[in-house]
Amino acid sequence: MAAGISHHPAVDAPVFDTVALIGLGLIGSSLGRAIKKWGLARKVVGSARTQPTIDTSLKLGFIDEGYIDPADAVREADLVVICTPMGAYKAIGEAIGPALKPGAIVSDTGSTKASVIADLSPSLPAGVALVPAHPVAGTEHSGPEAGFAELYIDRWCILTPPEGSDPAAVAKVEALWKGCGSNIEIMEAGHHDRVLAVTSHVPHLIAYTIVGTAQDLETASAQEVIKFSAGGFRDFTRIAASDPTMWRDVFLHNRGAVLEILQRFSEDLTALQRAIRWGDGEQLHAFFTRTRGIRRKVIDARQAQPETPKKATEGG
Amino acid sequence: MAAGISHHPAVDAPVFDTVALIGLGLIGSSLGRAIKKWGLARKVVGSARTQPTIDTSLKLGFIDEGYIDPADAVREADLVVICTPMGAYKAIGEAIGPALKPGAIVSDTGSTKASVIADLSPSLPAGVALVPAHPVAGTEHSGPEAGFAELYIDRWCILTPPEGSDPAAVAKVEALWKGCGSNIEIMEAGHHDRVLAVTSHVPHLIAYTIVGTAQDLETASAQEVIKFSAGGFRDFTRIAASDPTMWRDVFLHNRGAVLEILQRFSEDLTALQRAIRWGDGEQLHAFFTRTRGIRRKVIDARQAQPETPKKATEGG
Incomplete structure (x- = not known):
């Protein structure tokens, strides 16, 4: 799986101005590092449940700002990626819904996809696009220190946009993951x-x-x-x-x-x-x-x- | 798992004069190569069901002589190691029993051990010791070409001598596997x-x-x-x-x-x-x-x- 930056398909970077990562464990921190390493966004804002995780992430440099309250993290975000265990999605959706910018895209990294649509859709205001994603990658380690920018290189990232999704939003999420080195597959959630x-x-x-x-x-x-x-x-x-x-x-x-x-x-x-x-x-x-x-x-x-x-x- | 000859405990080589290998697939060929590489026996005789396997093994150099009939392979052997699938043991025991030298040791490499004692004991003449062995090593490849001398380095080899076995015979089989780089464990077969x-x-x-x-x-x-x-x-x-x-x-x-x-x-x-x-x-x-x-x-x-x-x- 070892591969260098030369494996990346060319994407017009940065893909987004501001990305908010909700959850800064192995998956969120790897995504943050990849965004930083390959310049896929101008700014990365993070949210975690505890201040030590935020402090570690700031110190590791893969987020520029960090907040305990996910609503604070998403206010300026063009893309929000939920990287927590899926049991937290519903509450996170309810917390961030009112704070989302018009035109923002919400995505995630969870391992099941129909449930994501069911849990998040009710909380998202009109004008916000939901583009669920599943990067099929991981290690047996956890936490912000365990992440690394190359985690997603040559791995599949499956996108499951609901029927009627804005093709432009899907294309931007696709570009982000291509920029991380992933291969993209689009599939129906079920x-x-x-x-x-x-x-x-x-x-x-x-x-x-x-x-x-x-x-x-x-x-x-x-x-x-x-x-x-x-x-x-x-x-x-x-x-x-x-x-x-x-x-x-x-x-x-x-x-x-x-x-x-x-x-x-x-x-x-x-x-x-x-x-x-x-x-x-x-x-x-x-x-x-x-x-x-x-x-x-x-x-x-x-x-x-x-x-x-x-x-x-x-x-x- | 990579390890060099320096990992080997010192054994007085050669441990045996003549070793007969019955079965020349991954396991038998790896054992033959290890015996040759580290001088654990003066001579290795092989037996396989087909002439092409024997010819390949002779060409690869890990046997000195080869025979279709296992009885021909064991006549001079101080140690016989059965390296075939276990379904063949009973017939092999019956074939080699009358040809075994007095004082010979019979061993094997099978993955189950109580059945080996049940299948082989009835065919072995008095004065022949049975010391079943299980080297816990392998790869997903098969055949004489798939073998390599280092397969057993740092892997366990479990010996299951029946009660009342001659300790000298057990010690010699143990020395052979130590010479291949294995760690030895002695256990009751069941x-x-x-x-x-x-x-x-x-x-x-x-x-x-x-x-x-x-x-x-x-x-x-x-x-x-x-x-x-x-x-x-x-x-x-x-x-x-x-x-x-x-x-x-x-x-x-x-x-x-x-x-x-x-x-x-x-x-x-x-x-x-x-x-x-x-x-x-x-x-x-x-x-x-x-x-x-x-x-x-x-x-x-x-x-x-x-x-x-x-x-x-x-x-x-």
């Missing part, structure tokens, strides 16, 4: 939520679950589980180390799609469990052969580096 | 199988399952699933790309422990599924917080590199 339920939300829930199951065992000590985690479990611990508040909100805000995929997953797992119980080697082999091909396609799509043959990863 | 069911076998089954579930969806195209796999799914595709024959045999040979862990996993997943359905954010948050801590312990145990904060991995 479709986004179903795709991400499969590629992200349910995999995370499964990873959290198996790590929890392992912690509860009496037959293998926690120390042994950790010691021999190279066998496959290790990858799950990385996924299950993600931010608990963010992920709680993901599951609560994409309930329908997550439950639908989970139901299918459970059926498929039960079928394999039955094959193991009854010693049906042919069924197992056929299933494992079928799933193998998708890895090559993922690598071809440049979503994963082909693993170097000279690096040990895991065993049985 | 306990090994329960620990690995959690750290490896069930995680693999889950990864295979979710990749299969995704392939079957009508709501998201296969292309979209691949495109947005960076959200977490990507890690599962890597695990689910593992060798189908090897993994079929793992599940058939560790049925009891795998079914036990699967049952617990399903219960835990059902509890989270219910929390999502009923909007119980507190339960979700508490669970996700609890599982986060184990990641730090895995990193502390040097089973995973701490992810560099400057590298994007995944998002929601």
Whole structure:
């Protein structure tokens, strides 16, 4: 994923005069740093729940001004990007609605999108455009210090503008993320939520679950589980180390799609469990052969580096 | 995982005069290369099912002689290491039993261990020691060309000698794997199988399952699933790309422990599924917080590199 500024498509910078970031954690601080690094806005104003986070962000230099009250942060903003866990969106929308400038654009970085439209639309005055966005990028670290300007380079940013959105507003949000190095995809919000339920939300829930199951065992000590985690479990611990508040909100805000995929997953797992119980080697082999091909396609799509043959990863 | 020969504990090389490798895929060829590279045996004899595999192995130089019939390969061997999928062990044991030299040691590299003792013991003549071994290492690649001498450096190798095993035989197998750079753990076979069911076998089954579930969806195209796999799914595709024959045999040979862990996993997943359905954010948050801590312990145990904060991995 390492890439330099040369990867960026040319955008006419600055894209915005003033951008307000509501939430200054990993995602907000990375966006702020990218805006600063590549001159995508003249001014960045930030809002966080605590003064120490604001002070750290000012010191790190990715915001020019900071406020506890999000309404204070958005008054001059041409673009507001909400970068908090999604459980806070509704209250933030209500707080900033009356303070928004006519013609302002409101966007976000949340991992589910239909809920964003439902939570924010009622609070936005006429003349303010809502362009929800989901940059599909992150790390297992949190907080303003964890951010870095290159986080979004070569990653997808999915925009889900509601039907009838102003094309000019969509184009400006698109230009901002292109300026951060992202590839843009435009999708209907509900479709986004179903795709991400499969590629992200349910995999995370499964990873959290198996790590929890392992912690509860009496037959293998926690120390042994950790010691021999190279066998496959290790990858799950990385996924299950993600931010608990963010992920709680993901599951609560994409309930329908997550439950639908989970139901299918459970059926498929039960079928394999039955094959193991009854010693049906042919069924197992056929299933494992079928799933193998998708890895090559993922690598071809440049979503994963082909693993170097000279690096040990895991065993049985 | 990169490490040089300097990491190796000193062993008196050669440990064996003649080693026979039955199976010349990733695991067997890596062991052969390590034996050659660090002079752990004077001679390596190989056996594979097809002449092209034998010819490739001779050309790559990690065996000195090769035979289709495993009995021919073991006649002079002081140590025989079976490196095939576990479904072949019983027939191999029956084939090599009468050809084994008095005082020979038989070992293997399989991912389950109680089944190995059950499958091989009946065929081994008196005076031949069985010292099952499981090097917890691998890659997603297969075949003799995929092997490399450094595969086992800094990885665990678990030995599960049956009760009453000759300590001298165990010590020699231990010395061989130390010579390959591995760390040694000695465990009861059944306990090994329960620990690995959690750290490896069930995680693999889950990864295979979710990749299969995704392939079957009508709501998201296969292309979209691949495109947005960076959200977490990507890690599962890597695990689910593992060798189908090897993994079929793992599940058939560790049925009891795998079914036990699967049952617990399903219960835990059902509890989270219910929390999502009923909007119980507190339960979700508490669970996700609890599982986060184990990641730090895995990193502390040097089973995973701490992810560099400057590298994007995944998002929601």
